[in-house]
Amino acid sequence: MHGAQLIEGVRVTGFEMKEGRIAAVETSAGRIGCETVVNCGGQWARQIGAQAGVSVPLQPVKHQYIVTEPVPGLAADAPTLRDPDRRTYFKEEVGGLVMGGYEPDPQPWHTGLPGGDVPDEWEFRLFDDDFDHFEQHLEQAIARVPALTQVGVRQMIHGPESFTPDGNFILGKAPECVNMFVGAGFNAFGIASGGGAGWALAEWVARGEAPLDLWAVDIRRFAGVHRNRPRVEARTLEACAKHYTIAWPHDEPVSGRPCLTSPLYDRLKARRAVFGSKLGWERPNWFAPEGRRRATSLPWAGKTGSARWARSTGRCARRWACSISPHSPNSSCAGRARRRRWSASAPTGWRGNRGG
Numbered sequence: 214m215h216g217a218q219l220i221e222g223v224r225v226t227g228f229e230m231k232e233g234r235i236a237a238v239e240t241s242a243g244r245i246g247c248e249t250v251v252n253c254g255g256q257w258a259r260q261i262g263a264q265a266g267v268s269v270p271l272q273p274v275k276h277q278y279i280v281t282e283p284v285p286g287l288a289a290d291a292p293t294l295r296d297p298d299r300r301t302y303f304k305e306e307v308g309g310l311v312m313g314g315y316e317p318d319p320q321p322w323h324t325g326l327p328g329g330d331v332p333d334e335w336e337f338r339l340f341d342d343d344f345d346h347f348e349q350h351l352e353q354a355i356a357r358v359p360a361l362t363q364v365g366v367r368q369m370i371h372g373p374e375s376f377t378p379d380g381n382f383i384l385g386k387a388p389e390c391v392n393m394f395v396g397a398g399f400n401a402f403g404i405a406s407g408g409g410a411g412w413a414l415a416e417w418v419a420r421g422e423a424p425l426d427l428w429a430v431d432i433r434r435f436a437g438v439h440r441n442r443p444r445v446e447a448r449t450l451e452a453c454a455k456h457y458t459i460a461w462p463h464d465e466p467v468s469g470r471p472c473l474t475s476p477l478y479d480r481l482k483a484r485r486a487v488f489g490s491k492l493g494w495e496r497p498n499w500f501a502p503e504g505r506r507r508a509t510s511l512p513w514a515g516k517t518g519s520a521r522w523a524r525s526t527g528r529c530a531r532r533w534a535c536s537i538s539p540h541s542p543n544s545s546c547a548g549r550a551r552r553r554r555w556s557a558s559a560p561t562g563w564r565g566n567r568g569g
């Protein structure tokens with residue numbers, strides 16, 4: 214333990230802040246002065262972080278699986294099985310099967326407390342079984358493992374878990390407070406990833422920097438827009454529903470949009486822009502030619518990549534005009550006739566461009 218002391222049954226009630234740092238943690242057992250705080254509060258991490266001004270964008274979502282009676286002939290070392298097409302997973306447990314899934318209509322947990330806070334006393338508690346909602350997984354699972362029709366369900370486990378807007382967990386040093394680290398939002402793979410995440414976090418705290426490139430899970434990937442709770446919830450449910458879907462290149466989320474728009478938004482929309490979503494900002498991904506459907510989902514998803522629109526955008530920029538919005542990497546093309554007018558009225562950062 215290297216001198217560390219574990220104290221159970223103690224609740225963090227607040228933080229004593231001094232010049233933007235946490236000087237001490239206030240707990241149900243008294244004040245603890247500290248150099249560094251590591252917030253691994255699970256689905257409570259959001260409300261714990263908020264007490265130090267730290268945004269931990271996560272949403273408790275209901276997740277359930279069943280454990281069956283023993284399945285005759287099932288090997289004790291049967292491999293874990295995932296069937297993404299049927300959105301289900303299976304693993305052996307005491308002779309039977311654990312079976313769960315990720316449904317397209319996940320259910321958020323609305324606690325009823327102010328701000329959506331999770332009750333303090335919810336630790337180790339479960340919801341009532343919800344077979345009506347789970348039935349969709351049963352149908353799919355039986356099609357893959359017909360032996361399930363021969364055995365009974367011994368138990369259903371139905372609990373809340375913290376999910377995040379992009380389906381990745383939240384690790385690292387909080388940008389709002391120099392001495393709070395966060396390790397939370399594990400999207401129902403916290404047991405599987407706990408060892409590695411814990412190691413990375415410990416190294417991060419000790420060294421002052423991440424031991425490897427952890428940008429995909431780094432808490433700094435979030436922005437002010439992730440303090441918007443309804444949007445975080447909507448985006449989290451969407452990510453959760455996509456847990457087993459194919460991750461097409463350039464796939465665009467559809468929830469919580471439009472959120473942030475530039476002054477050019479309406480004009481670009483009128484020019485048939487099809488927008489993507491970057492850190493809450495709507496930005497044109499491509500411009501649909503007349504007669505082509507203006508779909509948010511990319512017509513080439515999974516087929517030819519973005520080369521086609523990138524080529525035509527580049528051609529437009531060379532021949533006509535290109536606007537670059539300063540708030541997001543956002544470039545778009547305008548016809549020659551519009552170039553001068555836009556130039557006069559555009560916000561700082563707009564550049565008419567020809568030949569480069």
Ligand SMILES: Cc1cc2nc3c(=O)[nH]c(=O)nc-3n(C[C@H](O)[C@H](O)[C@H](O)COP(=O)(O)OP(=O)(O)OC[C@H]3O[C@@H](n4cnc5c(N)ncnc54)[C@H](O)[C@@H]3O)c2cc1C
Nearest residue numbers: 224225254255257276336372373374399401402403404405
């Ligand atoms: C039905 C279900 C199935 C799952 N299946 C899997 C699976 O197969 N594989 C897998 O890897 N993961 C699975 N998970 C997810 C996994 O259980 C979680 O990701 C993991 O437990 C999260 O660990 P944690 O340490 O981040 O949070 P937690 O285990 O929730 O720990 C947070 C702790 O913070 C404490 N706390 C809260 N508020 C305070 C406070 N104010 N002061 C002090 N302490 C506080 C809580 O009491 C709690 O002990 C599943 C989850 C569910 C619900």
